[in-house]
Amino acid sequence: MKRTTYIVVAGVVLLFGLSWVLHAVSMSGEADGVARAFMITIAAFLTLAIYSFLYKDNPFYKFAEHLYVGVSAAYWMCQAFWSTIVGNLFPRLSEGLSNYFQQPYQASDWNITYWIPVILGIMLLMRLTQKYGWMSRWPLAMIVGTTAGLNFVRYLRSDFIVQVSSTFMPLLGEDPHGWQGFGAFFSNLDLSASGQLAAIVSNWVIFFGVICGIIYFYFSKEHSGAFGRASRLGIWILMITFGASFGYTVMGRISLLVGRITFLFRDWLEIIS
C-alpha cells in the first residue's frame, strides 16, 4: 500500500475513535452507553464507507461491501436454521431435539417422511465435494420439480385466470357509478377523481390497455394494419407503466436516502432533533 493510503486509514481510525469517545461521553448517563455509542459510530462509518463509492471505488467501500456479503449470508443462514430446522423440522422428527430446543412437541406431528428432505439436504451439501458433487442433482431436481409443480398451478390461477377475468369489467361503469342512462350520465358529468367519468375512463383504459399490451407481446403475426395500431397503443401503455414504475422506484430509493441522511445528522452527529 502507498504511504497516502496508510495516512488516510490512520485518519479514519482516529476519527472513528474520537467519534466513539464523544458519543460515549454524551451517552454516559445511559445503560450500555459505551456499547451503544460504538454501534452508532460503526453504523455511521459503514454508511459513509458505502457513500464513498460516489467518488470512486476505494478500499473503504470494498471493506463495507465485503463485510455486508459475509454478515448477510450468516444472517439468512441463522434465520433459516432457527425458523425452519428448529421450528418446523425438529418437532416432526424427534421428541428429544424438540425438548432440547424447547419447541412444542406433539406425538401426532411426528412424521418419518420428513427424513426425506433432510437426506436430500445432506445430498445437496455434497456439492462442496468433488467426488460426490453429482449427488446434489437429486435435491436440485426435487427443488425444480416442486417449483415447477407449484408455479404451474399458482401462475395459472393468479397471473392468468384471475388477471384475465379482472380485465373484463363493465365499460359503462359499475357500482357505485353504474350506468343509469345518458341523462344521468351527462347531468353528473365532471372530472372529480371519484366521479363516474373517471371510473368509466379507467375501465376503458384497463380493458383496451391490457388487450393492446398483450398484442404488443404477440410476435407470431406482423404488426401492421389494425393489429399494428393496437400494438402501437400497447407500447404507449407499457411506456406509461415503465414511467410510473420508474417514478415509484425513485421515490422508494429517495426515502431510503432520506432515512440514512436522517440517521447521520440526528443519531450520529446529533445536529437535528
Next chain:
Amino acid sequence: MRQQVPLLITFIVGSLLIVSVFIPPFGDLETTFNIWFDIIAVFAFFLGGGNLLRVHINKLRKRKRDWGFSIVTIVGFSVMLIAGLFKIGNPGDIASAVDAPGSLFYDIFNSVQYPLSATMYSLLAFFVASASYRAFRAKNREATLLLIAAFIILLGRTPFGMMLTSWVPDSTSLLQIPNLAQWIMNSPNLAGQRAIMIGIGLGVISMSLRLILGIERSYLGGDK
C-alpha cells in the same frame, strides 16, 4: 443414471403437485412439499455459506488481488454465524427469538447489516438520478409518455405536487397532481402491469411444463 434419476424426480414431484389440485385426498401434498422445499432451502443456504467460505479461503490462500478484504468477509460471516447459532447474549432462553433485542445477533444486525443494506439501496438513488438525466429526453412520443408518467408520479408523491394544484376545484379534482398520479397507478399502469403479468404467467406455465416433461434440462449442468 446421473441424468435419468433427477429427471424422474422432477417429473414425479411436478406431476404429483399438479394432480393434487384436482384430487381432494392429495390436497395436503402442496403444504407438505412446501415445508420440504423450505427444509432443503435451508441446506441450500448452508451450501451458499460453505461456498462463500471456500471461495474466500482460496482467495486468501492464493494471495489473489484484494485478498485482504476476504478476511473481512470471513470474519463478518463467522462472527454473525456464531452469534446467531449460539444465541450469544440472548436475554431469553433457547426458545426465544434469535433476533431478540439485546442479543449480539440483534446488535450486529442493527449496527452493521441494516445500515449497509439501506445505504446500498439508497445509493441507487444517485445512479437512478444520473440514468434518468440521460434517459429522460423527449426524443419521441414513447419517451415523452415515459417522461410525463414518471414526472407526475414523482410530483404526486411529494407535498409539492399537492401544493402546485391545490387550487383546482373539487369538480375537476382528477387534474390535481396527487389524484392524477393515483389514477395513472390504478389505470394505465395497472393495464400495463397486467399485460406483463399475463405474459409472465404464460411463460412460467410453459417453462414449468418443459421442466416437468424433461424437455428443459439445463439445470442438470453437464453430463458428468
